[in-house]
Amino acid sequence: MCETLLDVRGLCHSFPLGAGRYLRAVDGVSFRIRKGEIFGLVGESGSGKSTVARCVMNILRPQAGSILYRGVDVCDPAQFRANRRMLQTERQIIFQDSSSSLDQRMKVADIIAEPLAVNHIVPPRGSLRAEAAFQLRYVGMDPAYLDRYPPELSGGQRQRVAIARALTMEPSLLVADEPIAALDVSIQAQIINLFRHLQAEHGFTFLFIAHDLAVVRYLCDRVGVLYRGKLVEMAPTKELFDRPLHPYTKALLSAIPIPDPRRERARTRFHFDEAAFDRTGGFVQVSPEHFVLGGKEAEP
Amino acid sequence: MTADADRAEKLLDVGRLSVTFASPAGAVEAVRDVSLDLAPGEILAIVGESGCGKSALCRAIMKLLPASARVQADRLAVAGTDIRGLSERDMCALRGRLCSMVFQDPMTSLDPTMRIGAQIAEAVLAHEPGMKKDAVRRRVLELMDMVGIEDPPARYRLYPHDLSGGMRQRAVLAIALASRPRLLIADEPTTALDVTVQGQILDLLRDIQRGLGAGAVLVTHDLAVAARAADRTAVMYAGRIVEIGTTEEIFYDPRHPYTWGLLASLPSLAAEGRPLYAIPGMPPTLSPPPKGDAFACRNRYALAIDYDQAPPLFQVSPTHYAATWLLDPRAPAVARPVGGELHV
Ligand SMILES: Nc1ncnc2c1ncn2[C@@H]1O[C@H](COP(=O)(O)OP(=O)(O)OP(=O)(O)O)[C@@H](O)[C@H]1O
Ligand SMILES: Nc1ncnc2c1ncn2[C@@H]1O[C@H](COP(=O)(O)OP(=O)(O)OP(=O)(O)O)[C@@H](O)[C@H]1O
Ligand SMILES: [Mg+2]
Numbered sequence: 001m002c003e004t005l006l007d008v009r010g011l012c013h014s015f016p017l018g019a020g021r022y023l024r025a026v027d028g029v030s031f032r033i034r035k036g037e038i039f040g041l042v043g044e045s046g047s048g049k050s051t052v053a054r055c056v057m058n059i060l061r062p063q064a065g066s067i068l069y070r071g072v073d074v075c076d077p078a079q080f081r082a083n084r085r086m087l088q089t090e091r092q093i094i095f096q097d098s099s100s101s102l103d104q105r106m107k108v109a110d111i112i113a114e115p116l117a118v119n120h121i122v123p124p125r126g127s128l129r130a131e132a133a134f135q136l137r138y139v140g141m142d143p144a145y146l147d148r149y150p151p152e153l154s155g156g157q158r159q160r161v162a163i164a165r166a167l168t169m170e171p172s173l174l175v176a177d178e179p180i181a182a183l184d185v186s187i188q189a190q191i192i193n194l195f196r197h198l199q200a201e202h203g204f205t206f207l208f209i210a211h212d213l214a215v216v217r218y219l220c221d222r223v224g225v226l227y228r229g230k231l232v233e234m235a236p237t238k239e240l241f242d243r244p245l246h247p248y249t250k251a252l253l254s255a256i257p258i259p260d261p262r263r264e265r266a267r268t269r270f271h272f273d274e275a276a277f278d279r280t281g282g283f284v285q286v287s288p289e290h291f292v293l294g295g296k297e298a299e300p
Numbered sequence: 301m302t303a304d305a306d307r308a309e310k311l312l313d314v315g316r317l318s319v320t321f322a323s324p325a326g327a328v329e330a331v332r333d334v335s336l337d338l339a340p341g342e343i344l345a346i347v348g349e350s351g352c353g354k355s356a357l358c359r360a361i362m363k364l365l366p367a368s369a370r371v372q373a374d375r376l377a378v379a380g381t382d383i384r385g386l387s388e389r390d391m392c393a394l395r396g397r398l399c400s401m402v403f404q405d406p407m408t409s410l411d412p413t414m415r416i417g418a419q420i421a422e423a424v425l426a427h428e429p430g431m432k433k434d435a436v437r438r439r440v441l442e443l444m445d446m447v448g449i450e451d452p453p454a455r456y457r458l459y460p461h462d463l464s465g466g467m468r469q470r471a472v473l474a475i476a477l478a479s480r481p482r483l484l485i486a487d488e489p490t491t492a493l494d495v496t497v498q499g500q501i502l503d504l505l506r507d508i509q510r511g512l513g514a515g516a517v518l519v520t521h522d523l524a525v526a527a528r529a530a531d532r533t534a535v536m537y538a539g540r541i542v543e544i545g546t547t548e549e550i551f552y553d554p555r556h557p558y559t560w561g562l563l564a565s566l567p568s569l570a571a572e573g574r575p576l577y578a579i580p581g582m583p584p585t586l587s588p589p590p591k592g593d594a595f596a597c598r599n600r601y602a603l604a605i606d607y608d609q610a611p612p613l614f615q616v617s618p619t620h621y622a623a624t625w626l627l628d629p630r631a632p633a634v635a636r637p638v639g640g641e642l643h644v
């Protein structure tokens with residue numbers, strides 16, 4: 001259970017803003033995900049979560065740092081080429097804006113089965129269509145939708161097609177960038193239970209990106225908190241929610257919405273003063289698995 | 301006379317609206333017989349399962365449905381203007397000035413080839429043609445700032461795909477607000493936003509609504525969003541409104557078994573280590589919708605009549621209605637499994 005599947009070290013990525021200015025979207029981020037673990041990445045909008053995800057999936061090339069998947073440095077062109085098939089079949093991503101990443105001219109059945117077809121994998125359930133029907137049911141949709149096109153689906157239905165497509169490959173690592181934000185609570189619950197099942201019964205490992213902290217608290221084993229491209233805190237989920245240490249984490253947790261009108265409207269939140277943010281310190285270990293930014297000590 | 305005056309006061313007046321999509325697999329009845337209204341300054345949340353017709357309802361109000369859709373309504377009026385017979389040209393003039401919409405999928409409503417600042421500027425100019433270049437730029441920066449886009453001068457020049465998901469959504473909101481609409485229809489405006497910003501945007505929406513006497517229809521699947529921002533909440537299922545009331549009535553005194561199921565699915569209510577409650581089964585495909593109450597086969601409280609005849613909306617209070625046979629005087633009493641002030 002303790003084997004490391006993904007090891008991200010000192011990841012940095014900047015985007016040009018024009019006029020010689022750069023935006024440090026990800027700045028020295030390090031974390032490890034163990035095999036069979038659900039690792040959550042949370043943080044405000046623009047904090048760099050999707051950029052981390054895209055680096056992990058080789059969609060972006062980081063400017064510094066390394067990403068090891070099963071010990072293979074995925075950013076090293078030679079190692080990538082030597083392991084291309086393994087890397088392409090074992091890692092799958094559900095994009096944040098997956099609705100618009102679906103091919104509008106393909107039928108649902110073909111979208112879901114495409115990764116199998118492209119990788120010449122024999123469909124375990126007989127035919128590509130049977131496979132697509134199975135996966136669609138898995139995400140709570142009637143197989144009657146197999147012959148529809150994406151524009152004929154609702155937002156949440158498109159999102160579930162994207163999830164089903166990622167699942168057909170039975171990936172070892174599933175990078176899920178806000179996979180359920182577009183779904184209503186009952187279907188969210190189905191998908192969360194599904195992810196749990198995939199973790200427990202099929203040994204899936206997840207990098208789970210979300211802003212819904214109630215979901216993260218329920219689903220993830222460990223959580224990392226990003227702020228302005230910096231990982232400010234990382235801990236097992238329960239520990240993070242019970243004992244947040246970084247002021248940004250505290251502010252974030254205090255903002256969790258409460259589905260109760262009177263309490264939601266009456267409560268107060270912490271505000272995090274960005275001027276007080278010190279990005280220079282190191283990651284301090286406060287307990288075996290709990291790290292917080294702001295000291296001078298060693299890396300995790 | 302008073303009824304007419306009453307009607308003119310309303311920002312939105314929808315009576316028995318239905319939307320049907322033609323599709324090769326048969327007609328899809330996406331919205332069925334929906335009636336609702338909205339007063340100035342009011343925010344109405346619409347919640348409900350994926351595919352239940354929320355977006356179709358919004359697009360019908362904006363007259364932005366694809367050609368494959370057929371719309372029928374007894375009443376469909378925005379700020380007293382009956383829009384049923386309006387041509388696309390007249391409707392264009394109304395959109396923006398009277399009503400604007402924030403779409404669910406921010407990427408599809410932004411032009412990927414155009415810088416974000418220019419897109420917002422276009423919306424500002426559409427509303428106030430002839431505005432000076434400097435003034436437009438100032439207004440765009442002000443709008444970007446208002447929706448919480450940081451460092452607007454730098455982000456002005458970026459293309460949509462250079463923005464994070466949450467920032468794209470804020471850009472779309474800025475475009476919708478550029479025309480200072482009286483009615484804002486926001487389809488999942490906060491799904492891509494983190495909780496801190498989500499709170500800010502909802503408060504912003506509320507302030508704008510109150511300040512301008514404008515109104516908003518807020519589609520969301522996030523019950524906490526409704527709890528925070530909405531005066532009233534409508535619950536949709538399979539194309540119908542199954543329950544509508546003040547937000548407090550829906551949360552503290554829910555009457556429809558589907559609303560109970562939604563409230564029970566909230567992860568914040570889950571016991572540690574236990575699977576989340578999910579309403580059993582799948583929502584029906586709407587081509588055609590099932591006979592009787594569409595929720596019956598997933599409803600453990602279903603009565604024999606549910607399989608045969610769709611329930612009407614029963615009145616619970618002057619502001620609260622629910623479409624379930626459980627409210628019929630002849631129905632057996634059932635204990636409500638959720639609701640009340642017990643939410644953790
Ligand atoms: N191609 C790009 N060019 C310039 N800036 C970019 C580009 N892609 C991302 N950015 C910027 O990098 C930062 C991090 O973006 P990222 O998409 O990783 O954020 P995120 O944490 O996923 O946010 P969200 O929760 O809103 O999706 C943002 O400020 C974004 O505007
Ligand atoms: N162009 C179309 N042709 C055929 N069916 C359609 C079309 N657009 C939507 N539908 C169907 O109509 C129903 C209602 O869709 P709508 O987009 O209104 O759902 P929604 O409530 O907004 O869901 P979500 O929360 O997932 O966005 C869905 O079952 C969908 O599959
Ligand atoms: Mg993102």
Ligand SMILES: [Mg+2]
Binds near residue numbers: 354487
């Ligand atoms: Mg929708």
